[in-house]
Amino acid sequence: MAGHHGKFVWYELMTTDTQAAETFYKDVVGWDARDAGMPGVSYTLFTKGEQQVAGLMTMPQGALEMNVPPAWLGYIGVDDVDAAAEDVAAKGGKIHRAPDDIPGIGRFAIATDPHGAVFALFTGIGAPPPAVDPMAPGQIGWHELMSGDLDTAFPFYAGAFGWTKDQGMDMGEMGTYQIFAIDGAQAGGMMTKPKDIPSPYWLYYFSVPALDTAIERIKSGGGKIVLEPMEVPGGAWIVQALDPQGALFALVGQRG
Incomplete structure (x- = not known):
């Protein structure tokens, strides 16, 4: 998957009730869903049109035993998972699942940054999927890190993945909201x-065409709004919510 180093390339929901989660996100975000067809593994693909957008799976038993809550996981593309895992560890991060193969798909590892935020590393087999507009309905429009400490978190990601600083927004007592760029x-x-x-x-912020409609579907589907609609620079609006199993997610789009 050349040319995707440092870019978010996949998203995955690990949850306690995959059937309920599938129904919820199909209704709220407008995704379709189908079985991935992986031998011996139950894995659902969320799709938009012909494009695969995200995955859905039951939380591993070990995570359940540790009372890890349902959550979305983002995969960052790298040229070499093994080398990237070593680099993450050398920069103060931690590898929680050593590099391993997904037959016919690629190679991955699960990591945390120096403050404990979880992400995955991934190198795929074959050509990467075509680029898409992140604000198109059903795509992932924004990636947001609530970091342990911005002053040390940003250099970690910049060093590991080549991210660069874009606009910095003064949030008053909350500090600086640092926008970052990937490949400009x-x-x-x-x-x-x-x-x-x-x-x-x-x-992770999922793009929807009509935010108010999606909010009503969150509520009717058993989800909960945790941050009421707020306008962001550029004219879009956002909302943050919990799905019925307790996984945190966000939506971005226009009112309506």
Whole structure:
């Protein structure tokens, strides 16, 4: 998957009730879903048109035993997973699952940054999928890190993946919201988490065509709004929510 080093290339929901989650996200985000057809593995693909957007799987038994809550995981593309894992560890991160193969798909590893935010490393087999507009309905429009400490978190990701600083927004007492770019294009933002948030995390924003309609579907589907609609620079609106199993996600789009 040449040319994708440092880019988010996949997203995956690990949850306690995959059937309920499939129904919820199909309704809220507008995805279709189908079985991945992987021998011996139950794995669902969320799709938009012909494009595969994200995956869905039951949480591993080990995670359940540790009371790890359902959550979305982002995969960052790298040229060489083994080398990238060594680099992440050398820069103060931690590898929680050593590099391993997904037959016929690629190679991956699970990691945390120096403050504990989880992400995955991935090298795929074959040609990468075509580029898409991140704000097109059903795509992932934004990547946001509530970091343990912005001043050290940003250099970690910049060093590991080549991300660069874009606009920095003064959020008053909350500090700076640092927008970052990947290959020159704005891809997300990060800031030091508020003290009342127990641990750092990545949050992914799914693009929808009509935010108010999606909010009503969140509520009717058993989800919960945790951040009411807020306008962001550029004229789009966002909302943050929990799905019925407790996984945090966000939506971005126009009102309506």
